[in-house]
Structures are given as structure tokens and as C-alpha cells.
Amino acid sequence: MTAPVSFLGRVQRDRAAGRVTALDIGARRLTERRLAAAAEYPAMEQMRDAARAIRLDVLANLDRYLGRFADAVERTGGHVFWAADGDEANDHIARLAVDRGVRTAVKSKSMVTEEIELNAALAAAGVDVTETDLGEFIVQLSGDRPSHIIAPVLHRTRHEIGELFADELGVGYTDDPVRLNAIARRHLRGIFLNADMGISGANFGVAETGGVCLVTNEGNGRLTTTAPRIHVAVMGMERLVPTMADLAVMLEVLARSATGQRMSVYTNIVTGPRRPGDPDGPDEVHVVILDNGRSEVLGGDAAEILACIRCGACLNVCPVYRASGGHAYDSVYSGPVGAVLTPSLDGLADHADLPHASSLCGACKEACPVRIDIPEMLLTLRAEVAAVGLAPDWLRRGVRLYAEAATRPGLWRALLATGGLLGRARSSWLDSLPLHGAGWTDHRQFPPPATRSFHQRWKERTRGA
Amino acid sequence: MAPRVQLFVTCLIDGFSPQVGDAVVNVLERAGVTVEFPFDQTCCGQPPFNAGFHDESRRIVHHMLDVLDATEGPIVVPSGSCADMMIHHAPDLVAADAVRFAQAARVAARVREFTTFLVEDLGLTDVGARLEARAAYHPSCHGFRNLGIREEPERLLDAVEGVSRCELADADECCGFGGLFSVEMPDVSAAMMSRKLNAIEQSGADLLVGVDVGCLMHLEGGLRRRGASHVRIRHIAEVLAGTPEDER
Numbered sequence: 180m181t182a183p184v185s186f187l188g189r190v191q192r193d194r195a196a197g198r199v200t201a202l203d204i205g206a207r208r209l210t211e212r213r214l215a216a217a218a219e220y221p222a223m224e225q226m227r228d229a230a231r232a233i234r235l236d237v238l239a240n241l242d243r244y245l246g247r248f249a250d251a252v253e254r255t256g257g258h259v260f261w262a263a264d265g266d267e268a269n270d271h272i273a274r275l276a277v278d279r280g281v282r283t284a285v286k287s288k289s290m291v292t293e294e295i296e297l298n299a300a301l302a303a304a305g306v307d308v309t310e311t312d313l314g315e316f317i318v319q320l321s322g323d324r325p326s327h328i329i330a331p332v333l334h335r336t337r338h339e340i341g342e343l344f345a346d347e348l349g350v351g352y353t354d355d356p357v358r359l360n361a362i363a364r365r366h367l368r369g370i371f372l373n374a375d376m377g378i379s380g381a382n383f384g385v386a387e388t389g390g391v392c393l394v395t396n397e398g399n400g401r402l403t404t405t406a407p408r409i410h411v412a413v414m415g416m417e418r419l420v421p422t423m424a425d426l427a428v429m430l431e432v433l434a435r436s437a438t439g440q441r442m443s444v445y446t447n448i449v450t451g452p453r454r455p456g457d458p459d460g461p462d463e464v465h466v467v468i469l470d471n472g473r474s475e476v477l478g479g480d481a482a483e484i485l486a487c488i489r490c491g492a493c494l495n496v497c498p499v500y501r502a503s504g505g506h507a508y509d510s511v512y513s514g515p516v517g518a519v520l521t522p523s524l525d526g527l528a529d530h531a532d533l534p535h536a537s538s539l540c541g542a543c544k545e546a547c548p549v550r551i552d553i554p555e556m557l558l559t560l561r562a563e564v565a566a567v568g569l570a571p572d573w574l575r576r577g578v579r580l581y582a583e584a585a586t587r588p589g590l591w592r593a594l595l596a597t598g599g600l601l602g603r604a605r606s607s608w609l610d611s612l613p614l615h616g617a618g619w620t621d622h623r624q625f626p627p628p629a630t631r632s633f634h635q636r637w638k639e640r641t642r643g644a
Numbered sequence: 645m646a647p648r649v650q651l652f653v654t655c656l657i658d659g660f661s662p663q664v665g666d667a668v669v670n671v672l673e674r675a676g677v678t679v680e681f682p683f684d685q686t687c688c689g690q691p692p693f694n695a696g697f698h699d700e701s702r703r704i705v706h707h708m709l710d711v712l713d714a715t716e717g718p719i720v721v722p723s724g725s726c727a728d729m730m731i732h733h734a735p736d737l738v739a740a741d742a743v744r745f746a747q748a749a750r751v752a753a754r755v756r757e758f759t760t761f762l763v764e765d766l767g768l769t770d771v772g773a774r775l776e777a778r779a780a781y782h783p784s785c786h787g788f789r790n791l792g793i794r795e796e797p798e799r800l801l802d803a804v805e806g807v808s809r810c811e812l813a814d815a816d817e818c819c820g821f822g823g824l825f826s827v828e829m830p831d832v833s834a835a836m837m838s839r840k841l842n843a844i845e846q847s848g849a850d851l852l853v854g855v856d857v858g859c860l861m862h863l864e865g866g867l868r869r870r871g872a873s874h875v876r877i878r879h880i881a882e883v884l885a886g887t888p889e890d891e892r
Contacts, residue, residue, distance in 0.1 A: 186829070187828075187829055187830075187831060187832070190829075190831050190832055191831055194831065194835070498817055498818045498820070498836050498839075499829075499832055499836070502820075502832050502835035502836050502839075503832050534696075535825070535828055535829065536829060536832070537822070537825070538785070538818050538820060538821065538822025538825045538833070538836070539694060539785070539786075539822060539823075539825070540785035540789070540817075540818035540822070541785055541786070541789035541790060542785075542789075542816075542817075542818065544789070545789060558693070558694065558696070558733075560696075561694070561695065561696030562696045562697075562698050563696070564696050565695070565696035565697050565698070566696075566698075570695070570696060570697075574695055574824070574828070575697070578691070578692045578695055578697045578700050579697075579700060581687075581691060581692065581700070582692060582697075582700035582701075582703050582704055584686070585655070585686040585687040585689070585703075585704045585707065586686070586703050586704055586706075586707045588683070588684035588685070588686060588707075588711075591686045595658060595659055598659055608865065608868050615827055616827065618826070618827040618828065618830035619826060619827050619830065619865070621830055621834075622830055622831075622833070622834035622837070622866065622869065623834070623837070623862060623865030623866040623868070623869050624864075624865040624866075624868040624869050625865060626660050626661075626861055626864070626865065628659055628660060629658075629659060629660055629661065629662045631662060632658050632659055632662055633653045633657055633658040633662035633665035633666075634658060634683070635662075636662050636665065636666060637665075637681045637683070638683075640669075
């Protein structure tokens with residue numbers, strides 16, 4: 180609409196290139212697993228309620244929990260940096276790297292560092308950064324972008340990845356996932372051992388202990404946060420839970436909702452740097468707490484989107500996401516949560532079409548472990564789009580005309596009667612409609628207007644009675 | 645005393661599928677219900693609301709409320725989507741005006757989706773219909789998720805003599821209609837539709853039944869674009885009323 184290439188334009192591009200099928204299959208599989216995991220866990224619904232209550236409490240009292248968390252991090256010997264935006268966070272981390280003589284850094288998967296484009300900032304500072312999550316490693320190796328918040332290369336087939344590894348890593352072609360995994364593991368192991376800095380995100384920060392919880396299935400999170408001498412955790416400011424007991428509740432719903440696992444293979448809670456006598460761990464721990472638009476969202480109509488725990492269930496279940504592909508959202512946050520979060524964090528101007536990328540079917544709300552009412556937020560954002568004049572002109576004009584007719588019953592009935600005349604002239608379904616109606620008839624026939632509207636039929640019925 | 649209801653027929657039925665409105669009236673009258681039709685009714689206001697145009701939608705909602713609040717008895721709506729608008733969104737939309745909000749709440753409390761009214765309010769599942777058909781049921785999203793219409797339409801269908809049921813794969817997945825979404829995001833909508841049509845054609849059904857003509861119009865348009873099909877698409881009221889084919 181206002182963006183040079185719209186959501187629809189990106190969908191057309193990616194569908195034409197056949198980049199959507201693998202993602203659709205993968206997302207459906209993840210949904211099946213989520214449903215199976217929920218079905219075998221009798222407490223799932225109560226846990227969802229409990230998880231929601233915890234997250235809403237955190238949002239309602241975020242200032243207090245952030246203070247408590249920061250104090251706790253410092254008590255354990257860690258450092259806290261408050262970043263108002265991505266630039267502040269990137270500058271701080273780059274300066275830290277330069278100051279400590281960091282030449283190489285490893286990263287575990289982190290959407291928030293994708294959000295602020297940390298890798299580019301570190302590269303500019305002369306730091307060699309390697310992604311160590313298999314999906315993110317593939318993204319980095321191929322110059323691609325993540326299409327899913329927990330499965331970054333859901334859009335790619337194992338054949339493509341086999342070819343990528345053969346081309347870029349000098350290995351023989353294989354599309355066997357186990358062997359592909361082993362290749363990446365071998366490649367990354369040496370990089371891990373030589374890295375000066377490990378950078379992670381944070382699934383949750385625990386306010387009472389200052390711990391940063393990371394869940395992974397590959398163990399790369401644990402290596403990233405323990406092997407290098409410096410650990411930097413970047414955390415969106417809303418990602419807190421008050422206590423360890425609350426964390427336990429979140430972990431009950433997170434893996435089940437994300438991948439259908441009872442628990443992720445690795446769940447690490449990093450609390451401060453290496454203590455005397457510890458066999459391993461970093462010498463320094465830095466926690467970067469990022470605002471980047473979040474405090475503004477917190478004060479607005481879409482505040483509840485900040486309760487999101489990034490499980491991806493809403494993406495997997497969304498028929499629009501599955502038909503569009505993750506890149507159509509033009510953001511690291513795709514799917515229903517992205518359609519709310521991206522315009523909320525980054526402003527509507529460049530993302531005015533995202534709130535419209537939904538049929539409002541409500542599957543996301545049903546799947547969300549913390550029961551965020553995403554359709555309601557999309558409706559609210561659509562109202563903002565219209566209110567600030569970012570809606571397309573044809574839509575605005577059409578809606579105004581429609582409202583005129585629908586508030587004047589005489590005009591309404593006259594239009595129905597006119598439609599009836601057209602319907603008499605042309606009684607078969609129409610092959611094409613003019614102007615924006617073509618959006619309909621490019622794919623489907625359009626019904627002819629009824630020759631006698633219900634209003635007319637009712638009038639005749641009562642006259643006959 | 646025979647129950648008396650107000651029919652809110654919806655704009656799409658009014659202008660494109662009036663035989664569905666007739667069918668609703670026939671089924672209700674056969675059940676001993678007196679049906680009234682507030683003649684100045686137009687639309688529930690959902691199309692502008694979903695497009696984000698709250699001022700335009702509010703004007704339509706005011707009109708809808710004025711027309712319906714002047715009547716009495718249950719308001720029967722043969723669409724889960726419009727009923728959802730009238731029950732859940734209309735009150736929110738006018739909440740800034742206490743008088744309007746009270747009016748919207750009064751109207752919302754009277755709104756009953758057609759199949760819910762038959763099964764829950766009248767306690768009716770067998771309406772005496774018969775039709776030889778292998779029927780699949782498509783649960784439209786707003787009725788299914790927002791109003792919790794789960795079993796009512798299927799119980800009504802099961803009670804129709806001659807109807808056997810076919811399972812629809814991924815039945816609760818959106819068909820891609822979404823009102824203006826189908827025009828604003830045509831490629832996405834069509835991809836969703838295509839999947840639904842495949843499921844319908846693979847279900848073994850020769851009849852697809854739903855409770856929302858918007859979704860049904862979209863699916864029928866897609867089916868017709870594909871060419872000859874053995875599948876007919878009908879609103880549930882048409883099945884229950886035994887609407888003859890030449891009435892459409």
C-alpha cells in the first residue's frame with residue numbers, strides 16, 4: 180500500500196519462486212505435534228491460564244520486575260546495560276568487543292539480535308560472528324533471512340541445504356539430515372573453542388535470581404554461554420518472569436507449544452559469571468536489556484502482544500502465514516504475532532498492510548499458550564491504519580459509499596432493485612469484475628445479484644398473505 | 645403462544661442469496677415460529693469494521709440498532725459472522741456513548757445464530773427435512789471460534805432423512821474468504837481456498853453445507869472457476885427447508 184513492495188507483492192514473488200511449500204509442510208507438522216503434546220498433558224489448559232497470568236502480571240509491573248532483575252544480575256557479578264534502541268545496544272556490544280580484544284564471537288539463536296541487526300554492527304567493528312543454531316547457521320551461510328521465529332529455515336528443503344553445504348563448506352553432497360547436522364557440528368566445534376565472546380538472546384529472565392534462561396535443542400546455547408570468556412545476553416525488556424517457580428510454568432507450555440516436546444533438549448539458566456571453583460563458565464556476563472519501542476507498545480492498545488513467549492504456535496497454525504511464507508512479513512517477526520508486533524515496534528508507515536494480512540479466522544488466538552487476542556489487535560491496528568490515512572483510497576471510497584447506502588434504507592432497497600435488473604440481464608456467474616473486484620474474479624467466479632432481493636421477496640410474501 | 649422472532653437476513657443473503665432467507669423463514673414457520681422482518685434493516689456494519697473504518701461502521705451499527713431495538717423477541721441471524729459482529733463488536737464500537745452502549749447490549753443479548761436458535765432455544769434437531777446427499781460440513785471461523793457453534797449444525801444435518809455425512813479434512817481451517825480480505829489479498833485467499841476445495845472434492849461429499857453465505861459464495865465461485873464439479877454448495881437453511889434446485 181505505502182511500502183514500495185507490499186505484503187501481497189512479496190507473497191506473489193515467493194509463491195512464484197516455489198518458496199512457500201516447504202514452510203507450509205513444516206508448519207503443519209509443528210501444529211500436529213503441538214496438538215499431540217497438549218492432548219497427552221491433562222494440565223495444559225490450566226498451565227496456559229497460569230502462564231498468561233504470570234506474563235500479564237509482569238507487564239503490569241514491568242518497572243518493578245526490571246529493577247529487581249537488574250539488581251539480581253549485578254548481585255551475581257554480571258553487568259546490566261539499558262539500551263533505548265537497537266543502535267545503543269549494538270554500539271555497546273561492539274565497543275565491549277573492541278575493548279576486550281574480541282576477534283571472534285559465536286551466537287546462539289536470538290530473534291532480538293536479528294531485530295537490531297547486531298551481526299552487521301559487529302562485522303563493522305571487525306568482529307567475526309558465527310551463528311551456531313543450525314537454522315541460523317544456514318541463514319548466515321546463504322545470506323538468507325529467517326522465515327520462522329523458532330525454525331529459521333522452515334522454508335528450505337534438505338536438498339537445498341545439502342547443496343549449500345557442498346558449495347560453501349567443501350563437503351560431499353548429502354541430504355541426510357543426520358549427516359548434515361554432523362557436518363555443521365564439526366564445522367562449528369572449532370569455532371566455539373576459539374571464540375572470545377558468546378552472544379545469546381533470552382527466552383526468559385528470572386527477576387528474583389538474575390538468571391537468563393535459554394532453551395535449545397542443539398546444545399549450542401550452552402556452549403555459547405559457557406565456552407567463551409565473555410557472555411552477552413540480549414533480552415527484550417518484556418521477557419521476564421518473577422520467580423523460578425514461574426519459570427517452571429512457562430517451560431511447561433513453551434516447548435509443548437513450540438515443537439510439541441515436553442521439554443526442550445537443553446534448558447540452561449545462566450546466572451552470573453564463573454564463580455571460584457566453577458569448572459567452566461564465562462569470566463564476564465553482560466545483560467543488555469532492550470527497549471527499542473517496547474515501552475511505547477506497553478502503553479498502547481497492543482500492549483498484550485508483549486506477553487508473547489515466541490513459541491511460534493500462531494505462525495504454525497495460521498493459514499495466511501502458511502500460504503504467504505515468512506518473508507512476506509518483511510520482518511524477523513512473521514505470522515500473526517509479527518503482523519501485530521512489527522507495526523507496533525517499527526511504526527505503521529512501512530507496515531500498513533501487515534494488519535490486513537489476516538482473514539481474522541482466530542486460529543492464532545486458539546493456539547497461543549498465553550491466549551493473546553491477536554485478531555482483536557489486528558482490528559485495532561487496522562483502525563489506526565485508516566485513521567492516519569494509510570488505507571488505500573479505493574477502500575476508503577468504497578467503504579464510504581457503502582456506509583451511505585447501509586444507513587439509508589430507501590437507497591438500500593433501490594440499489595437492491597437495481598442489482599435485480601442487472602441480475603435479470605445476466606443470470607450466470609461472472610467471469611470478471613472491474614477495478615479492485617478483479618482481486619476476486621482473478622481466482623473465482625462472482626455471483627450475479629439476485630433478481631429479487633430478500634426485501635422484495637418479503638414484500639411479495641406479505642402482500643400475498 | 646407461538647414464539648415470535650425478528651429475522652436479520654444479512655446483506656449478502658439480501659442481495660445475492662435471498663432463497664436462503666426464504667428457507668430460514670420456512671424452517672422457522674414450520675417449527676411454529678412467527679417470523680417478522682424489520683423492513684428498514686440493511687447491514688450489521690462488519691465490512692467497514694473489519695477494514696478499520698470505525699466511523700463508517702458505527703453509523704451502520706447505529707442504524708442497525710435503531711431498527712432492531714424497536715422490535716421484540718429473539719433476533720435470528722443466518723450467519724455466524726454477522727451474529728459475532730452484533731454480539732461482540734457492535735457494543736465495543738459504541739461504548740463511548742452510554743445510551744448507545746445500553747442499546748447495543750440489549751440487541752446483542754437477543755441475537756441468535758440460526759442453527760443455535762433451532763437447537764438450543766427450540767430444542768429442535770429433526771425439522772422433518774429429507775434430502776438424498778453425502779454431505780460435508782464446513783464450520784466457518786467466526787461462528788466456530790467466536791460464538792462456539794460446534795455441534796448444532798451437524799446435529800441438524802444428521803437428523804435430515806437421506807443425508808449421510810462425509811468427513812472434511814482440516815475442517816476447522818479457514819477457507820480464505822475473510823470478507824474484504826478476499827479482495828485485498830487475492831493470492832493468499834485463493835491459495836487457502838484451493839486447499840479447502842481440494843479437501844471438499846476429496847471428502848467424497850456431493851454437498852457442502854455451511855452457516856455463512858460469504859464463505860459459501862467464495863467457495864462456490866472457486867468451484868465454478870474449476871469447471872464441472874459433482875459438489876453442490878448450500879446454506880444449511882436450504883437443506884433444512886428442502887429448497888428445490890430451481891428456486892436458486
